[in-house]
Every structure is written in structure tokens, then in C-alpha cells.
Amino acid sequence: MSTSKHIPEIDGLRAVAVLAVVLFHLQVPYMAGGFAGVDIFFVISGYLITSGLRQSSDMPLGTVLRDFYIRRARRLLPPLYAILLASSMLALAVMSSDRLRSFGGSVMASALSAANVFFFWGSGYFDSSSDLKPLLHNWSLGVEEQFYLVWPITYLLAQRLKWHGSHVALCIGLVGLIASEAVLRSNGSAAFFLMPLRVHEFMIGAVLAHAGAWSRPNSSRSTHALDLLTLIGMALMAWAIFTFNAHTPFPGVMALVPCVGAALVLAAAPQSRVGALLRLAPMRWLGKISYSVYLVHWPLIVFYRIISGREHLKPSARWWLLAATLLLGWLSWRWIENRWRPNQPGRNQGFVAGMLIATAVLLTLGWALQQEQWMDHRPWRSSMITPREIDLGKKKRFVLRQQVCTERGWELCDAPAPGKRNGLVIGDSHAVDAYNAFVHVRTNDHIAMSEQGGCPPHAEIDNIVLPNHPDLPKCRALNKTRFDTSHLKSFDYVVINVLMGWYTEQHLSDYLEFLHRQGIRKVIVFGQTWRASDELPELINRHGFRTEKLMPLLQSPPADQRVQDTARRLGYLYIDKTAALTSDRGFEVFDHHRVPFTYDEHHLSYEHSLRLLSKRSLDVEKYLGTP
Template identity: 30%
Template structure:
């Protein structure tokens, strides 16, 4: 395909917002959509190569994968090795094991599947996984594997219908994305079937020959197309947020915008701006910028307590410096100087490199994982970050039965017959909410005593708010509880608990107003203290010398939310218990429970030990307020 400088410039427009978004720079809440621009560009270029090769009968699988290997693998190997080496000497063993698993998945072109499977409430914060960004590489790599087979078959059998096949692929993938985004959001975000339409949209330009077909359009129309495309991309950057369903229809903004800019041609006004040498240069190093930026951001957050401003300058300096060095020392030598070697040798050497890197990741991550040489006390604390594997977890939560996934229909449904069982001999209370209600259920039951039957109605990510805009298993459960079950049963009291956010306050007030019509005994539990990292890991690092790390990692916005909630709930004449005040008396937050175990097992979910400490004081308040006898 003919080289277009503006397409490299479009890469710059894609990568810079992604980096800014990941750094936490304000004003660009949809910066993550830069990845979608990359998908459209890749689809345009890759499908163009495959289609032209198929039409002229010159396509070679070995030559195709040789070029992909020389382009993708050398910089990736260096970034993976650097990330693993730093992690081996600084991360806790469990963290390094997780890193090695993600490295292995990256080398097997399946990190998107890995992160889809391991992203969840109790899997650790995704933003602290150094190789999380490789999910998008996996999507493209899987496309590189599937698309040559599909497109060559179409060209050889149905060449005259190739454009229609591409349109059918786009429509099917987009429709799937739209249909499942609210029920399977992580599946929709990470996996190829719901992302293929973005790559195919770019491919449509090449396969349908749209550039040639639109060549007769006036330059004014092409200018308008490119400006419209830029406007759509900017809407994605400035209007979209992680709270909106994505990709689905919301990904149309960056994807259609990129499609229009590429289609408008290199002489259109936006393309001319994108063809400026500084912009093109950023686009030329965009792959290396993307590879380096995320591990640098993650490790800087975890290990370097830099002042605001200094931290951003350090991240930008390191990312840019390493990207430029990678371009000249790794990418160019491998991509261009080895281009003369036979395809078979390059592909074979690449496979050998992948196997060796994967074997090293597996060996050091699991068979010889003595990363960091931490003290026994630190390792004891850190083991609580794997709390889901401990017996206390099942006892505390009752997962898969009374605590279920509130968004996916594939997981076990909430067991209404078992979990919503009332007692004829004890007073019946119900706790409704998400995981931040579930982590308190067992401890509150124990603290309240045998005369109280505390019924557990909890679902992950499920805010106990009445008549929510989305419709999924979570909202079905909440609506059933408020609209059918509570009015039909004699319930002595209702506890409402969740991981509250500021935007939940107004709908919570409306929920309480509605709930008071069916129950005259309600109490609200406030938000739990949260940390920027898993508390057991923070305690372990602090034990081995990083002073005041726990206090420095507290999310102070929780206190602001707690104060606002107390005031809002008071206007509804409903009692309120501040969990924050229990854990942080006089704003001094406890990291350890009374038995010496970590209070939380991740960013904010309480361990059973922590929940018992909180429940003991919460039940005292409930008795003082005459909520329970």
C-alpha cells in the first residue's frame, strides 16, 4: 500500500490522549478511545495488504507474518523483559506471579482473554497491572491470524461481494457489541468478536476501494469529511466516560471519525495537519510510546512517591526517552535491516523467541519465584491479597448463592428460595446491596445474635437503588426486593449498604422515600475506607521499610462522600452509620484488625476479621438507635 504520512499523524492523535488519560490528566475523560482509532488504522492497513495480495495472487502467509513479527515482537520483547526484571526485584511474590501470567498470556497473543477472565471485584485493581495495556495488542494479533484466512477465501470465491462481506462482518460484530455490553461489559470490552467491527471498518476502505471511488469528490467535500471526522473523535475524547456503555454504539464516535479522516485522503485539511513532521514523528514512535507508557505509570504509582507535576514530568520523560531509544536501537534495526532475511528464518526465530520468553516467564513466576526476598511478616500480611482462595471468603460472602454477579446471566443466579428465607421464631432483617454489603453480612449476623435472622440479598456491582436506568440481573433483583418481596413479608428492618459514590446520593434519597412506604425501620451504612492499592500489599511493603505507605495511599474522597451522605440521609429521617468513622476514628485509619490481620483484603473489601470489628461497633449503634432490640 502507498505510504500516507497523515495516517502516521492519526496514530499520534490516538496515542497521546491514551497516555494523558492513563496519567490521570483532567479534561479528556474519553482518552481511552484512542485505542479504537488504532484499531481502525490497523484494519485499514492490514486488510489493504491482504486484499491487494489476494487480488494479484502475490499474498504469502510467511511474508505477511514475517513483517508482523519484525514490527511487533522486538520492542515487545524488550518491554516485557524490562517489566519482568523490575517486577521480580520489587513486587511481592503473588504480584509477580500475576505479572508472569499476564506476560505469558501476552506472548501467546491472548492477554485480552487473560484480563477478561481475571478482571473482577476480587482480582486486584486492574490499574495496577503493568501489562494490562497489552490487551489491545492481543485483539490486533488475533485479527492478524483470522483475517487473512477469511479475506483470502472471500477474494478467491466471492471477490465481487467482498465489500458486502465486510459490511456484514461490521454489522454482526457491532450488533453483538450493542446487545451484550450491559450484561457482559468485560467480555464486550476485551474480546475480538465485539471489537472486530472497528478493525473491519478501517478494512472496508481498502477492500471496497472507497478512496478511488470518492476521488472525484470536490476538495471542499473532502475537507468537510475530515473536519467532521475530527469533530467525532473529539466528541469521543471529551464526552465519553468509563460510566457510559463501551464499546457498543459509543465507539462509533472515534471509529467513524477515523474512518472519515482516512477516507478524505491525504490532501484534506485535517490530513494536512496530521502530516506535519512533528506529528508524523510522534505517530512513527507511537507503538513504542504505547508499549512503555503503562508499565512506567504503574510502577511510578506503586513505588515512587513523587510530587504532583514532578511525577507527570518523570513519566513523560521516561516514556518519550525509552520510546525514541526503542525506535532507533530496536525497531529500525530489526524491522528494516533484517528485512532481507528469508521469511521462514524470521518466523522461525520469532517462534523460538516467543517460546523462550514464555518459558522464562513461567519458570520465574511459578517454579523459582523468590521475588523481592520479603520478610516472613510481610509475606503473612500479603497473603490476604489472595483472600478469595482462603476459607474465610466463602464463609463470609456465600458466593454463587447469596452473593452473585449482578451483571452476567452466565453465572449462577441469586438463590431466592434459600437466601430470602424468613424465620418464624426470630426477628427478620434484610441487608441489601453490593459486595460492600456482602462483606458485612456474616459479621453483622454474628454480632446481632441468635434472635436476629439477617437475610442476605447481595449482588456484585449492584447498587441498592430503586428503578435504575439499566436492566440486568442486578436491577431485576433490586426491583423484586423493593417492589414485591419486602411488601409481601413481615420484615422488621432493612439495611441498605453499598460502595457509595457521590452520584448515588440523589437516587438513594429517592429510594429511601419509596422504601419508607413499605418499611418503617431502615438504616443506611456509609462507604468503607478505600486505598489506591490492595491493603495487604501496602502493609507488607510498609513492614519492610516503606514508611507511612498505608496512610499515604488512603482515598480521601471517601470522607467527603461520607459527610455528604450523612447529611442527605438525615433529610429523609433515616438513621445512618458511618463505616468510615468506625475505621478511622478522629481521621486516623486502622490498617489492621484487632486480631492483627489486615482490615481489608484489597482496595476496600473487609476481611472477616475487619468486618467483625466494624460489625461490633455498628450493632452497638443500631441498638442505640433502636433499629434492632
């Protein structure tokens, strides 16, 4: 399989990859594994880059590297920089100052080929929703560009040392795969974002570049075999795209499914009859514009979400966003990619100088977008809730906890206090809301807390938690204590407050049953309440302190009737969180001091958390006072 001529099947494979990613991001049903399209791109890149390097291996090292990086820059940078500039203009128009700070950092990181590292650093549980980061998709470009920095030099040096390129690629790929699988178990974000833990996907393509000649058929029998291999490859890619989801341990070993599938198609499709599907004109067209389509699709979706205030896309919105993506992708390909991509040796110096200037401009722009002192004074984006107020509001949730633990000592803060009535609050990042309420009302009790973001109580937490949980080992250890009967019985009562979603009412009901079987008699469990479709301060800054405008942008509380029924049957006390935050005027999106009920999408503000027991304090007193 020579890369000296254009291979139409590669365009078809690119079409499959980009369509999978775009439909996944458009929330199209049955496309939960569309993220695997990125891995298909990685295999294609590994194959094409290595094939090109093989053909140039006899040329001087400096010449090969110079030509390689010029070609890559011409291919990648002009459309990328155009999208960065256009996205910055849109962000300046519609984003709050708080979000602009993070966005400005992502512009700088993208211009420096380090978007994956930037988003890895900011991939913690409390980071703002990934659905509202317009440049998040550039993480994959960061991975590719870092691969381009390392692999050509490594490969060409190995060639000059008479090492077989396929052996080098195979060794690097095996080490990368083992490392990815190992790190995935302890730090899913690192395995997802960082290039060394994705390198095995590129190496599959690199190995294929050395083995490509075997696919040339010399009989009808080999043609049948190639048809079968192409079908198997397509089936593997389809398996990943249609069956994988957020709970699939990924990348690691599972990334081999779409990657091996892509490699089989790359190897066999050009000489197979089944490969004609990839040679269809619409597939080739989409494959040719796939890079620009990838660049434009995610900012388009994110800015639509920001402007509309809707997290979930309606079917009609999906269709016109898809159409707009294809149109803008084609325009970018036609007027930017095609204009700059051809290598013009006599003009390369001017191109390099222009790209250096453009990079400097984007770095300056990214820095400027992070300067709060003047971004707050945009006349078209005045803030009713400032970034400083948001930061202070989020930090205020933990003030009581810090006071209690500082007075008692942090090492003893979550241990029972002798001579006092002791309560244990169990939960995820919402536990502190219940903690604030009980410390505020039960002033003579000592309240301990078993809390970690994204870590609700479950005996087999690995089976339900998202694979990219930022601190899964700590979560495992914490859940051991939550199922330690002697530890639980050292407290007089248990309080549970969690967010339901992937942690279901069945999970919580099962935990209540466990507590009852272990003889834990006093348990208070909180229900669910409204959630904002976007960070509530963002919605308020967009629509004002107008309840009638804000309520349609909130999501109804998840059903938890099973939890209520289980608690009642077991003699436990259930507290309706929504009722606690509702007045005669209805649910209070903000109080009379204009403090929002949340400074993000669902964690209660300090002021609203103190209201959780305001209507049920006597019921709690009576319940806990009963022997």
C-alpha cells in the same frame, strides 16, 4: 489511495490515537474518552492490511500469507518481546508474590497473542485493580493479532471465490456491530475484550480500502468537499476523545463515532488542505514511533504507581511520565523496531527461529513468575503478609454466610424465617461486612442478604452502573426486589452498606426516601471509611506495620453528610463506620494481631467487620426494640 507509497497523514492519525490513549492513562483532565484512540488504531489496521492484501491478491495464496505474517512478526514481536522482558525484570524487583502470579500469566498470554482473552477471564468485579496490571494494554495487541490470523485468509479466499472484498467486509462488519451492541447489554467485558466483537472497527477500514479512489479531487469543489469531510472526521474523533467516559456504552454502536471519524480522515485528508495538520513534522514523528510509545507507556505508569503507592498522578508526575514515555518509545523505535522491521528474505528463517526461541523463553519466564514456592524467597521482597494469608483473609469474609446458609439451606437463606426477627442487609460487595456484624451481634435474629458486587440499590440501575458490569441482568433483577414493597415489609428491619463513588450520597439518600414512603420504619445505614490507595497488604509489605507510614497512603472517607441528615430526618439509624474502626490511637489500619482492616483496598477483613457494631450495639438494640 494506494499503499504502495508512504502516506504521511496516516502517521499523523496514529499520533492522534496514541496521544489520546497516553493522556487518558495519565489522567489528564478532559481526556476521559482517550481510550477511543485504540479504536482509531483498529480502523487504520483494517485499512492498511486490506490495502496490502488487495495488491497481492494475484500472487499464490501461500506466498502472500507467508510474506504477510513475516512482515507482521517483524513489525510487532521484537519491541513487544523487549517490553515483556523489561517489565518482567521490574515486576520481579517490586511486585509481591501475589501480584507476580497474575503478572506471569499476562506475560504468557501476551507472548501467545491472547492477552485480551486472559484479561477478559480476569475482568470480574473482584479482580485486582486494572490500574496495577502492567501488561493490561496488550489486550489491544491480542485483538489485532487475532484479526491478522483470520482476516487475510478470509479475504484472499473470498477473492478467489470471486466475491467482492468490500461486500465481504461490509457483511462481516454489520454482523460484528450487531453482535457487539447485543453483547454489550449483557456482558460488557466480552464486548470490550474479544476480537469478534471488535471486528466491525477493522472492517470500516477494510471497506475504505476498496473505496479509497473516490477521494482523488478533480476540481476545486471536490477539494472543498474533502476539507469538509476531514473536518467532520476530526470533529467525530474529538467528540469521542473529549466527551466519552467510563459510563459511555462502549464499544457497540458508540464506537462508530471515533471509527467513522478516523475513516473520513483516512479517506479525505491526503488530498485536503486541512490534512496539512496531520502532515506536520511533530505529528509524523510521533506517528512513526506510536507503536513503541504505546508499548512502553502503560508499564511505566503502572510501575510508578506500584513504587510510589499513589493511585492518582500529580501534575508533575504526569509531565515526567509523558517525557519518559516519549524518550523510551523513541529508543525502542530507533534500536529495536527499525533494526528488525525491514524484510530480509535471506534471513527470514533465522528471524523465525529466533522468535520461536524468544517465545519459549517468555513462556518459561511467565510460568516461573507464577511459582509461589520460590518467588516467596526473594531476599529483596520478603512478605510480611504472604499470598496465602491474603487469600485466606479474603475468603474468611464469607465464612459466616456459608455457615448460616448451609445450616438453613441455601434456597431459604435469604427468605424470612418464621418465628424469628428478620433483618435484610442490602448492598454491593460491602454488604457482607454488615452481614458479619449483625450475625455476630444479633444472634437470635435471622439475617438475609441482598448483595451483588457493583450493584447498589437504585431504581434505574442501568443509568448509573458502569456499562461493562460483569452481570448486569442479575443486578437489574436484584434491584427489582429492593423496590418491591411487599418483599421489604416481610422483614422487620433493613440494613444498608454500600461503597460510595459513582454511587453517590444522593443516590443512597433517594433510596432512604423511597423506603420511608413505602412505610419501612426500621432502617440502619452505615457510613463510609478510609480506603487504601493500593491493596493494603501490598502497602504493608512495602512499608511495614507502621501506621505513620500507611495513613498518608489512605484516602479519606467520601463525604456522606447528606446521608446522615436524611437518615436522622426519617428516623433511621446512621452508624459511622470510621468511628467504629477508630480507637484512642486513631484509625486502626491493622489490629493488635496485625490483621489489616482490608485485604484489598476497601472491603473490610472479617475481624474488622465484627467491630462495626461494637460501639453501637446498645443503640441498635434500643432502636430495633422500639415499636
